[in-house]
Amino acid sequence: MFKPYQSKGLEQRRSGEVMTDRKLAVTKPQQDTFSAFHELEKKKMLDVLNQYCLILAQEGVRADKVWIEMDNIEKGIVEIIARYNIRWLVMGAAADKYYSKKLEAIKSKKAMFVHQHAPISCHIWFVCKGCLIYTRDGRKDRLLLTNSDSGIEQSEHLRLGSYEQTHRSLDADDFKGILEGFNYQCTVNSSQSSNIALSTSKMMPFLADEEENSQGLTTENASHILELAILDAKDSKQKAFGEAVKRWKEEDDAMEANARQINLMIFTYSLFFSHFYWVAEAKALENLCIKEMSLRKEMEGVLAREKQEIERTKNQRNEFMKELQVVQEQKSELESQLAESNCNVKDLEEKIISAVELLISFKEERCSTERATQEFDPSWRIGEGRYGNVYKGILRHVHVAIKMLPSYGSQSQLDFQNGVEILSRVRHPHLITLIGTCLESRSLVYEYVRNGSLEDCLECKNKRFPLPWQTRICIATEICSALIFLHSNKPCIIHGNLKPSKVLLDANSVSKINDFGISYLISRGKMGHTIPMYNDSKTNFTSVYTDPQYLETGTLTPESDIYSFGIILLRLLTGRPVSGLVKDVKCALEKENVRALLDCSSGDWPAGQAELLARLALNCCENNRLNRPDLVSDIWSVLEPLRVSCIDSACCRSSKELHRRIPSHFVCPIFQEVMKDPQIAADGFTYDAEAIRGWLRSGHNTSPMTNLKLAHCSLLPNHALHQAIQEWQQRW
């Protein structure tokens, strides 16, 4: 009938359990922390209760189970007492460690709590090891009723007794086991079945005389006392019992009518049973868990701090990375700037080097120019034009003419250099050769032409012989060929200032046009463009040879040179000043009296040729450019045949000039002209006194001819040569 409880560690204690009630209630402390464990235990307990229910059912007792969960067991017990109006309760008085038959007072806290807080209507027996330790009286009226009208008690006692008698198989150990292992309570309905009596029969001895039997009460004694009490009360209180039973029945009926009319034996299976096992274990686990929790909390704190630290470090790292990126960008920018600066420095260094080299070359050029011109000694000046002075000089033992250009109104250094380069490439037998330039002093170095200009010859300056008419025709032809060459040059070079002073004659009266293209070097224009020449106030100079249309329009064209050529041709014919010349020639032609205007010092001009040239010249001097003749088809085609026709006369000219030719030993090696005061130097050569003294003054101590060092700087007059020169000069 009674089956041992199968829970581990509880088998012995539960081996004598008796479940005879209809309803089982289990209280258990809430174990939120161990909910899984709790669920398991709950399931186990419910299984146990189910088993009890089954057992009771086999015994014919209808039992039901009630499950309640509270903060703690004692509260659960109190709650169940209150909820189900339990009237009688047997409960353990001590915890495990206090188990003893000698226990004199309630030791269990739960028992104490239940003792204090259970509804007063509930009568509680506190037991230990089968001994009643303490009894808390239930409701007084009920007790009074019970005492005064002990019919019910008696009846109950009787029934219990009878029941016990019929169920003797229950021994004392069973009873003790129940009391020790479980807190249980029971209510007894008067209409309850005998099975209920079986359960309660174990309590009756205590109900009968709880005070007397509170110490050292055994199961046998209790049974005996109970039997005696039943017998004693049987007679005396039969009536009262009957009434009480009746009244009690009414009361219970009322309760039953009140939907609570269940006769229960509520078996409160508290978790007390596990008090020795899993509560301790749970406690340990709880402690462990608390420790774990605190450790975890601590670790979480540490982790949070670590996380914060990592986050901070990460942020710092990100900022550092950003800064690093900025610095790297700045670095690369600086590097590129540095590279650029280095390139610039290199460029500048190269520029400085080339500038220094240029300066040195300028200085050298200037020095050589200065040296060549005897430091621009006025005595070495051979002319003065509107653009500056012209000096005679010696450069690398060659006679040169150095023209100093003005700096005003000039082009930039670069444009000037480019212009000079173009002009220096121009080579023609009747164009003077540009030997070099000194950019620093803006001077041009030309070949030196000994016989001066056509102007000088026409004016017979320095006792010059008048030019014969054949020579004049040759000169005109030569000028024409030079102009054709200049105008056909790429870029076209317009002289723009053609006049007899610009036509130089060498020792053989061969003409060379001077200063071609110079207008480009002193203007702001570019080579190859038609530009006004004299647009600067300082150079505002009008020449009688200047194209009147240029003066009107300011535009220089190749026809401007043709106009100038026409005037030169008129001068070659007449030898007269330019003023009114065109008008006079026109008149003479109209009157067919050209001969009257011809320069008779030039010889006997052939009348036809002279008239032809006069008409050609006037044609060139047309005011309208478009009416002027073409250089090649109109002028060259006339002049060239005339030059050929002059061959006979030229022979005459040649023979004359042959006689006029200067003996080379009369010519100074430095000046390249007939010496005025020949002096013998230490190298044995004869020089003009002025030339050799200038050479020595400029610091030279070498021979101008041999470049060897001179033994001394003394000079010795060459009287014999001087006399010979004088005789020669007198002859011519």
Ligand SMILES: Nc1ncnc2c1ncn2[C@@H]1O[C@H](COP(=O)(O)OP(=O)(O)OP(=O)(O)O)[C@@H](O)[C@H]1O
């Ligand atoms: N290469 C040269 N060889 C010899 N004498 C020269 C040479 N160049 C110029 N001369 C002399 O210098 C003189 C001055 O010439 P320059 O060309 O400077 O002035 P210009 O022709 O008189 O007038 P302008 O003021 O229009 O230039 C010339 O008349 C000439 O006698």
